[in-house]
Amino acid sequence: MKLSILIPALDDRELLKESLPLVLTEAAVMGEEWELLVIDDTGAGALRDWLQAEFPLARCVERAVNGGFAAATLTGAEEAKGEVLCVLNPDVCIRPGFFEPLLERLEGSDVFAVAPLVLRDGEQTDESLPELVQEDGAVVIRRAAVVEPGAVAPGYEEGYPVAFALGGAFLVRRDEFMAQAGFDSLFEPFYFEDVDLCWSAWRSGRRVVVDPRAVAEHSNRGTIGAHVPKRLVRASIEKNRHLFAWKHLDGEALEAYLDGLGEELADAVASEDRERITWLTLALDQLPESLKARRRAQALPRDHSATVSTLIKSNSIRR
Amino acid sequence: MRVCLLTHALTPHEVTGVENHTAQLAAALARAGCEVQVFAPCPLEGTWRLAQRVEERCGYEVHWLALGERRPDEEGNEPGAAEAFGRYLDRERPQLVHAQHLIGLGPLLVAEAKGRGIPFVFTAHDAWLVCEEYRLLRPDFVALDPAETDALGRVFLARKLLDRLLPGADHQGLVLERDLNDEGRALLADVLDGDPRTAGFESEEIEGMRRRAERARSARLEALRAVDLVLSPTEFLAEVLRSGGVEAPLEVEPCGIDLAPFRELERTERAPGAPLRVAFLGGVSKHKGLHDLLEAADGLEGVALRVHGTSSDRAYSERCRALAAAAGAEWCGPFTHDELPGILAATDVVVVPSKWPENAPFVIREAFAAGVPVIAADVGAMRESVRDGVDGWLYPAGDVLALRARLLQLAHGEEARTVDAPRSVEDQAAALLERYRGLAPSESERPRARLEHLEVLTRRYEAAGDMSWKELVERALDGYERLCTELSPGASSARRLTRALTTGSKLGERLAEGERARAWLGRAVDESRRSEEELDARARWQEESQSALAEQAGWLKEQLAAREREVEAVGAERDAARAEREDAREERAQVATDLELASAEARWLKGQVEFSEGEVARLESERRSAHKDLEERTRATEWLEGELAERDRRLAHAARELEDAERARDALRKESEHRREVGERTREEADWRGEVLSTREEELAEERRRSLGVEQELAEERRRRLGTEEAREHLDAEVTWLRETHDALRDEVAFLRGEVQAREEERARWAAQMESLRTQQERLLEHELWLRGELRRLLDAISGPSEELPAPDEVAERVSDAVEALGASEPEEGEG
DSSP: OOEEEEEEESSOHHHHHHHHHHHHHHHGGGTTSEEEEEEETTSSOOSHHHHHHHOTTEEEEEOSSOOHHHHHHHHHHHHOOSSEEEEEOTTEEEOSSOHHHHHHHHTSTTEEEEEEEEEETTEEOTTTSEEEEEETTEEEEEEOOOOOTTOOOTTOTTOEEOSOOOTTEEEEEHHHHHHTTSSOGGGOSSSSHHHHHHHHHHHTTOEEEEEEEEEEEEOOOOHHHHHSOHHHHHHHHHHHHHHHHHHHOOHHHHHHHHHHHHHHHHHHHHTTOHHHHHHHHHHHHTHHHHHHHHHHHHHSOOOOOHHHHIIIIIHHEEO | OEEEEEOSOOTTTOOSHHHHHHHHHHHHHHHTTOEEEEEEEEOOTTSOTTOEEEEEOSSEEEEEEEOOSOOOOTTSOOTTHHHHHHHHHHHHOOSEEEESOOTTTOTHHHHHHHHTTOOEEEEOSSGGGTOSSTTOBOTTSOBOOTTOHHHHHHHHHHHHHHHHHSTTOOOTTOOOGGGSOHHHHHHHHHHHHSOGGGGTOOHHHHHHHHHHHHHHHHHHHHHHHTOSEEEESSHHHHHHHHHTTOOSOEEEOOOOBOOHHHHTOOOOOOOTTOOEEEEEESOOOGGGTHHHHHHHHTTOTTEEEEEEOOOSOHHHHHHHHHHHHHHTOEEEEOOOGGGHHHHHHTOSEEEEOOSSOOOOOHHHHHHHHTTOOEEEEEOTTHHHHOOBTTTEEEEETTOHHHHHHHHHHHHTTOOOSOOOOOOBHHHHHHHHHHHHHHHSOOGGGOOOOSSGGGHHHHHHHHHHHHSOHHHHHHHHHHHHHHHHHHHOTTSOHHHHHHHHHHSSSHHHHHHHHHHHHHHHHHHHHHHHHHHHHHHHHHHHHHHHHHHHHHHHHHHHHHHHHHHHHHHHHHHHHHHHHHHHHHHHHHHHHHHHHHHHHHHHHHHHHHHHHHHHHHHHHHHHHHHHHHHHHHHHHHHHHHHHHHHHHHHHHHHHHHHHHHHHHHHHHHHHHHHHHHHHHSHHHHHHHHHHHHHHHHHHHHHHHHHHHHHHHHHHHHHHHHHHOTTOHHHHHHHHHHHHHHHHHHHHHHHHHHHHHHHHHHHHHHHHHHHHHHHHHHHHHHHHHHHHHHHHHHHHHHHHHHHOOOSSOOOHHHHHHHHHHHHHHHTTOOOOTTOO
């Protein structure tokens, strides 16, 4: 078995009705070399019968309790039989010719993860070719460039290096994913877990690339946005932005971050901005775990070669 | 429950209806146990734009947002206001937002609350939710349909035209006809109803305004979709909102007022013969229609009109002031809400002469609370506030004559029967609290994420939300210190924070800006001090000059006194003459004024009389016409009754005829039996009966024609008198009976004809038999004669000729004997 397609899902039947037929059509060209696992993360077995009736080719893996995206992906990876995992969100619709270029790209041993060119409403966004930069010390995600979908420009035959592969659509080797027990639970419930996974890979001298020959449309209609209050989603993003910095930043970038945080804190107090202070306190609740994660990250074989320093230093410090 | 009342303005900066109501409602909700905060914009007054300050009031807080002069964008959103409201929501965490108005703030504030999962209630006090021109009036006072964005685009163009036509005038989007000349009126008509290009607008601009109207409307409706509940104080406004495109749940919830200031109110009653005390209270704006009232009250005797209010429409306000002076009304100017009960206590009637579709003016409720009836223009939802003839009177909006007539009637004694106390704000607050509880769960019922993996974050987030501001900040600062210690022991958090405060951080920039402002203010203060010193020096110099001048003035005064004494004598004479002339002039002016007033009154009364005469003539004509119509109807009824009686009589006659026919038929039957016995007379009888029957047939045909006539008349009758259904049915039944009788008689005639036919045939048979018998008889007679001859001959042969013929029996014996004697000699056949 070559490819295991994992789709962690809640009760997202409407989304799956749209995305699964496209996945099955594309997978069919690989003969017997694939499997499709839909991980039912409802904790209530909401999808089994429906999948059996509507998409018998999909295997339903049920979780006894709702665990979130990271935990559900790990459950799927544990159950998977393929050498390569393709993780997709239920609201991601892939375009024809999706798997072949991505699998081909992953054959390069230095490539840790590969992602398609992710569009929203046909447009390229920060998710398409993401890079990490620092603004007032904070780590933010920006779009590095705009490329032509479906083609590889000269000079980028090895794929476009990106800071991370979007968790909602990427391919990774199963053994490598399992070796680090999937995404870091520090970033629960959501956001920045994919950034952390790929950034760790970069720090170890591996590469993460986007191959624009594979294209996916991310409608951002997933369950989180529909069921979770926006301010809670924002709180999770901002909390994890801090945690990512605490885990990964070093040297000048770290100093810039800490200075920027001091300014941020002073400004939030002066302007009575309760939300910004709340985000920081939520992150501070996890300070001990984040310091442990930092130590783990620093213990990994490190390769601060040209690639990493280019990504961090040339793009990130804008103060 | 922590509730945020969100409003576009609040007392004391604005003092009209919604602002006062919001303050009263906040206090009432606080009394009902709510934790109330009012979020409202305020003028800058020396602070920074978008700065937020808190004011503690009796039972509630006001969170002021400094905005100053507002310049909302095309969708009605004031730049920065929504974000500032978001910051307030994050800081204070109200459990529900109840908006009173968002004009000048913008619909984006709804999204700020809904984005944070906070339930949002909106009380619409006018049509702003569905139309930027919330008065629903075009500049020419024609009604505006909120769904017609093309018309709204033209209104925007018309405002630009008015800016051009009335430079410097604060027209406020409305213009009275007399404000424009003919050309201006024509241009305005072109812009509003014709081709705006004739007024100098380019096609692009016209299209741009239309699109702007569409965008403004869409932005409002889009924001509204997220609102949990829209409340309307009246059914009228609710319908306007519904038809204007509001899809959110919409319910009617009347507004209350604070009744406390009116409870102990001591009214000063109108003294007998004293003028009627009429008051106008509120905004002096064109759409409020004060000019109508001033025109109606102009020169009215027995009416004392007082105008209380203020205006930002300066030109209109000045005109009304002049009109008030001319009409003899007292211009009292602005008033505070605290002064209102006192004003109403000395008022007999309040007039609300609005020109726009009013919703539920608070002034009406306040008047009722003080026991004062109201005269209101019958426009918008006024009918829902004022019960005509009960607690006030309605008159057609803009009908100055009708308003004048009403004031005259009231001045001469008519009074309202019942003025009930309006709804209290406490009652409204209690009803609102019920609604709030249905929309926002209490603190202990705060919604938690249903997803289990979110529970940890949700719990921690809520715990942070429950912390006091101080606790939260301390926690963040402690954590920051720990973080710096762990990650970069080289630089302490205190050093970093100090650096943040002193270098180019946002806060530093803000502080530096503050410093710059302070320096500027310092310079300004110094400058003003210098100016003050200069002014002091100038004042000293002026004082010195003044004392020199005073000395000079003393000398001059003495000179003047001498001159005055000289002039005094002449002056006394002149003053006497002048006084006389002045008295005469005043007297003449008074007479002229009286004459003019009397003439105006007479003209008006003449108009009233002519109008009344016309009304009387019209009514008389209507009465005559009605009387004539009644007579015609009576005549028609009588004729129909006669017809009915005639038909009854004819029917009775027909019945009698039929009875006679029946009796005749029985007699005929008897006659027929008798005829059967006497064959010869049967034919005559049958003929006679045939004649009788044909006569009866003719009578029946005639009766049928009459029935047809009756049917036609019945149809006519049906058309004319719907109520004679029973009579028609009765006549129908009679016609049916006549038809049946006619059919029976026809059958009977047929049967009798058959009988007659049979009798004639029988008679014919009898005649033939009689003929045959007669023939036989004749033959027998001939045979007898022949036999007698033969006998004689035989007798002669036997006994010789005899003189006498023997008797037949004797002859027969003789013949028998002779035959026997003859033996076998047989007579020839055919001879017997």
